[in-house]
Amino acid sequence: MQSYWFGDVEGTSYQPFDGSVEELVERIKNLRVDIEEFVPLEWEIARQCGVAATREEYLDKVKAVCVFMARQNVASYYQRRDVKLIHMVRMLDGIDEATNRLTEDAIEWYRTQDPSFSMKYRKIPHRQVTDMMTSGDESFREVKEEIERIANIRAILMKEVARTANEIIPNTSALLGGLVAARLLARCGGLRELSSLPGSSIQVMGASTALFSHLKNGTPSPKHGIIFQNYRVHNAPRQVRGKVARILSSKVAIAARLDYYRGKQCPEFVREAIESVSRARYRT
Amino acid sequence: MIWINDTLVSQGDAGVYGERVINGYRVWDPYRSKLAALYALGAGPDLIKSMRVLYLGAAHGTTVSHVADYTDVVYAVEFAPRPIQDLLEVSARRRNVIPIMADASRPQTYAPLIEYVDLIYQDIAQPDQVEIARRNWLFLKDGGIAVLILKTRCVDVKKSPKEVLATATIECEDCGIRVLKSTWLSPYHQDHVALLCTKT
Numbered sequence A: 001m002q003s004y005w006f007g008d009v010e011g012t013s014y015q016p017f018d019g020s021v022e023e024l025v026e027r028i029k030n031l032r033v034d035i036e037e038f039v040p041l042e043w044e045i046a047r048q049c050g051v052a053a054t055r056e057e058y059l060d061k062v063k064a065v066c067v068f069m070a071r072q073n074v075a076s077y078y079q080r081r082d083v084k085l086i087h088m089v090r091m092l093d094g095i096d097e098a099t100n101r102l103t104e105d106a107i108e109w110y111r112t113q114d115p116s117f118s119m120k121y122r123k124i125p126h127r128q129v130t131d132m133m134t135s136g137d138e139s140f141r142e143v144k145e146e147i148e149r150i151a152n153i154r155a156i157l158m159k160e161v162a163r164t165a166n167e168i169i170p171n172t173s174a175l176l177g178g179l180v181a182a183r184l185l186a187r188c189g190g191l192r193e194l195s196s197l198p199g200s201s202i203q204v205m206g207a208s209t210a211l212f213s214h215l216k217n218g219t220p221s222p223k224h225g226i227i228f229q230n231y232r233v234h235n236a237p238r239q240v241r242g243k244v245a246r247i248l249s250s251k252v253a254i255a256a257r258l259d260y261y262r263g264k265q266c267p268e269f270v271r272e273a274i275e276s277v278s279r280a281r282y283r284t
Numbered sequence B: 001m002i003w004i005n006d007t008l009v010s011q012g013d014a015g016v017y018g019e020r021v022i023n024g025y026r027v028w029d030p031y032r033s034k035l036a037a038l039y040a041l042g043a044g045p046d047l048i049k050s051m052r053v054l055y056l057g058a059a060h061g062t063t064v065s066h067v068a069d070y071t072d073v074v075y076a077v078e079f080a081p082r083p084i085q086d087l088l089e090v091s092a093r094r095r096n097v098i099p100i101m102a103d104a105s106r107p108q109t110y111a112p113l114i115e116y117v118d119l120i121y122q123d124i125a126q127p128d129q130v131e132i133a134r135r136n137w138l139f140l141k142d143g144g145i146a147v148l149i150l151k152t153r154c155v156d157v158k159k160s161p162k163e164v165l166a167t168a169t170i171e172c173e174d175c176g177i178r179v180l181k182s183t184w185l186s187p188y189h190q191d192h193v194a195l196l197c198t199k200t
Helices: A022-031 A044-046 A055-078 A081-113 A126-132 A138-170 A172-176 A178-188 A189-196 A201-202 A208-217 A238-259 A267-282 B034-040 B062-070 B081-093 B129-139 B163-176
Strands: A002-004 A007-010 A011-015 B002-004 B009-012 B023-025 B052-057 B071-079 B097-103 B117-122 B142-150 B178-184 B192-198
Touching: A007 A138, A011 A055, A011 A178, A011 B178, A044 A055, A055 B081, A055 B097, A081 A126, A081 A138, A081 A178, A138 A178, A138 B023, A138 B142, A172 A238, A172 A267, A178 A189, A189 B002, A201 A238, A208 B009, A208 B052, A208 B129, A208 B142, A238 A267, B009 B034, B009 B192, B034 B142, B034 B192, B052 B062, B052 B129, B062 B071, B071 B081, B081 B097, B129 B142, B129 B163, B142 B163, B163 B178, B163 B192
Parallel strands: B052 B071, B052 B117, B071 B097, B117 B142
Antiparallel strands: A002 A007, A007 A011, B002 B009, B009 B023, B142 B192, B178 B192
16 A cells, blocks of 8 residues: 555555645654655546646645645744754854954054053953943944943843753753853754764864864864863863863763753763763873 | 856746846856756756656755746755745745655655656755665656765765765665766866766
8 A cells, every 4th residue: 555645545446535734734744654665656646536637736735735744844843942042042152253343343443542542451351341441432432332232131141041051951051051051052953963963073063173174184183172161171181181071072962862852850960970070180 | 948148047937036037037047056057067957847856955945946947846855944934935936846844865754745756856965965865766757867966075075076976976876876977066066066867
C-alpha cells in the first residue's frame, strides 16, 4: 500500500481520505513512509481517485495542504522559548556594537569642544565615559543622552537574558552563567542543535577564524571561543586555560543534553561538574 | 530559455524581489542566482512548460520564482523558518509554486506530497550533498535531469575546490547518479560548481 497526501492507494483500489485541510495535515504528519518501498505519485491516480478533475485543481488542493503545514510549522517555531532567547541575545550584541561605535564618535566630537579631554588616568569604566562630557551644544547633549538611554536598556535586557536563560537552559546556565550560556545557544541556533554538539565543538564555538586557519594552514588550534567569557576559563592560569576550557565545555555538552531532554535543573550533576572543572586548574 | 540582448529573462508577474524588467520580462541575474549563472555559462538544462521540478533549498524563493515562470510546477523544499516566510509570499502570487517546509535530507517527511519530477535542482550548502541527492533520486523520472550546486567550501575546507569536485563525482557514480558535465560558476560565484546529472 502507498500512502499519499490525499489517501491510501493499494493496487487499483483507492481509499481517499475525507476531511478538511486541517485533518488532512494531521494525517500526513502521522504517516510513516518507508522510503525504500515508496513509489512517487502520478497525479493521474489522484484524478482517478476523485481528488481533482483537472491538473490545476489538483495542484491547488495539494498546495493548500502544503501552505497550511508550512504556516503551522513556522508558527510553532516562533513559539519556541529558545528562539526568543536567541533574538534577545542578538539584540544585546547589536546594542553593544552600536553604543561602542557611538561612544567612540561622541568622544571625537567632544574633543572639538574640549581639546584637553583624555581618557587616561580616569578611574571610571569606559562605558560611563559620557558622564564626563559636561559641556557641549544642544545636538551633542541630545546624542549623549541617547547613548546613555541605550546603555540603560542594555542593562535591563542583559538581566532579562540571564533570567530567561536560567529558566530554559538551567544546567548550562548554572555552569556558565546565564549570559554566556545564552550566547552559546544563540551561536548554534537552538537548544536541539546545542544539545547535539560534541564538547570539542562547544569549546571552539565563536573562535571560527582561528579554527579554520588551524584546519587550513596548520596554525595552533584555538583553545576557547565564547566559553572564554566564563570566569573559570579567563581567570585560570595561562598554562591550564586550555584544559579548563576543554573540561568545562565537555560538561556543558552534557548540561545542554540535560536541558534539552529533561528540561529541569539537576543539582547533583552541576555540583560534580563544577568540582571537576575546579580540579582541572590544579592537576598537572 | 528567453534571452534579450544576452540578458537572461523570464516571463511572469514582476516585482518579486525588485528585479529589473525589460519589455515586460523579468531579468534573471547570474550574480544573484546560481542557476542563472549556469545558463549564462551556456550549461543549463532547458526549462520547458511541461516540466515538473523538485527544488531543494528554495530559500527566499527568488530563483524559484524564475523557474516557476518557465515550468509547470515547482515543489520548493526549504527547512529554515525565516526564508519560508518569503517563500510563502512568492507562492501566494504564483499558482505553480508549492512550498514545502521540510528537511531535504529526510524525503520521507514530504514524499506523500510530491510527484514524479523531470528536474531536481539542489542548492543546499551542506557537506553531504551527494547523499541528499541520492535520497531524493526516487522522485526523478528515468531520463530526468538533476542539477547539483556544490558549494565546495561548505563540503570540506581542508580540500581544494577541485578535490571536492573529484570526490563528489566519484560519490555520484558510486550511487548510480550519472554525471554528464561539471561547470564552475566563476566569475559569477566563487568556489561553486554545478553538476549536471541524469537518471538512466
